[in-house]
Amino acid sequence: MARENAFPLIAIPLLFGVIVSLFPSVASITGVCYGMIGDNLPSKSDVVHQYQSYGILAMRIYKPDGDTFNALKGTDIDVMVGVPNEELTLYANDASAAASWVQNNILAYDGVSFKYIAVGNEVSGDDANNILPAMSKIWDAICSAGRQDRIMVSTAVRFDVLNNTYPPSNSVFSAPFMGPIVQFLNNTGNPLFANIYPYFAYVGNQGDIPLDYALFTATGTVVSDGQFQYQNLFSAMVDSMYSALEKAGGNNVPVVVSETGWPSYGGVGATVQNAQTYNQNLIRFLNYGTPRVPAYMEGYIFAMFNENQKPGDEVERNFGLFNPNQSPVYPIYFN
Numbered sequence: 001m002a003r004e005n006a007f008p009l010i011a012i013p014l015l016f017g018v019i020v021s022l023f024p025s026v027a028s029i030t031g032v033c034y035g036m037i038g039d040n041l042p043s044k045s046d047v048v049h050q051y052q053s054y055g056i057l058a059m060r061i062y063k064p065d066g067d068t069f070n071a072l073k074g075t076d077i078d079v080m081v082g083v084p085n086e087e088l089t090l091y092a093n094d095a096s097a098a099a100s101w102v103q104n105n106i107l108a109y110d111g112v113s114f115k116y117i118a119v120g121n122e123v124s125g126d127d128a129n130n131i132l133p134a135m136s137k138i139w140d141a142i143c144s145a146g147r148q149d150r151i152m153v154s155t156a157v158r159f160d161v162l163n164n165t166y167p168p169s170n171s172v173f174s175a176p177f178m179g180p181i182v183q184f185l186n187n188t189g190n191p192l193f194a195n196i197y198p199y200f201a202y203v204g205n206q207g208d209i210p211l212d213y214a215l216f217t218a219t220g221t222v223v224s225d226g227q228f229q230y231q232n233l234f235s236a237m238v239d240s241m242y243s244a245l246e247k248a249g250g251n252n253v254p255v256v257v258s259e260t261g262w263p264s265y266g267g268v269g270a271t272v273q274n275a276q277t278y279n280q281n282l283i284r285f286l287n288y289g290t291p292r293v294p295a296y297m298e299g300y301i302f303a304m305f306n307e308n309q310k311p312g313d314e315v316e317r318n319f320g321l322f323n324p325n326q327s328p329v330y331p332i333y334f335n
């Protein structure tokens, strides 16, 4: 990833006193996903001010939003913007439509620090066949505009694109659409965006997954995987992605965690205390990376606000770091 050469190689002393020199890495930035599925959320410009006042350096939004982009102009906030799933068929089949999307939503907003374009979020089923052609047409448009050194293009996948994730080194992509996507990402120097939720893994398998392993609070190794020792589930899940990437020819492809988080209410393990513990530890943890890739990594916490109109289980509406009136659900520090 030539564009990351500006960041110095770093070395981190591990527990055993070994010094490991690291990959070129992305900067250690914790972003926050700005979901807007609520009827009581603050104005876009108030939200941007809130990111700034909390020192939140990156924002993910799920589709282009002019008011938000205008509020972001002139700030240093890095932006990941989504191409909505329902538009992928169009761009997959029409390069000029993809170029117009880039023109109208990226190039038209001078002064916004666009960093990532997520072409689709958790796309599954037959629609997944549109990911690669849409992504490559959006990427071509970014390259034609000469922005390929500043803006990366990928898609955000669910953890269940993987199979055999225990232990992490066994992991493979089971979703057949992933192979060609990984080739594309490897060859173009783009990362993979992965939504990684230890919370849902824990809820689905409480018999095998201790809560402290999911919350980054285990005091020793919980899972041993050859040379790699895991003390937290987040790292094990990220390394499952890396292990599958490697097997699919993606040795060069970094993982950017495009969503992670813990709900504060509404289901098993969903308490204010657990949510605070998870998210605060995550912010710290992203500085060190995982056993397999012990380098700074980038992640986006889901989500900025509790969103009262999100469908689904009660927990879905309670992932926010903040209430809609902008008060914190619990104290959280970004640096």
Ligand SMILES: *[C@@H]1O[C@H](CO)[C@@H](O)[C@H](O)[C@H]1NC(C)=O
Pocket: 163, 164, 174
């Ligand atoms: C996952 O792996 C198991 C065991 O290797 C296999 O039986 C199963 O079919 C795989 N599932 C998918 C969706 O590939």
Ligand SMILES: *[C@@H]1O[C@H](CO)[C@@H](O)[C@H](O)[C@H]1NC(C)=O
Pocket: 183, 186, 187, 248, 249, 250, 251, 252
């Ligand atoms: C991945 O990219 C690297 C360098 O960009 C290249 O050397 C390697 O052959 C690629 N791997 C595959 C499987 O395409």
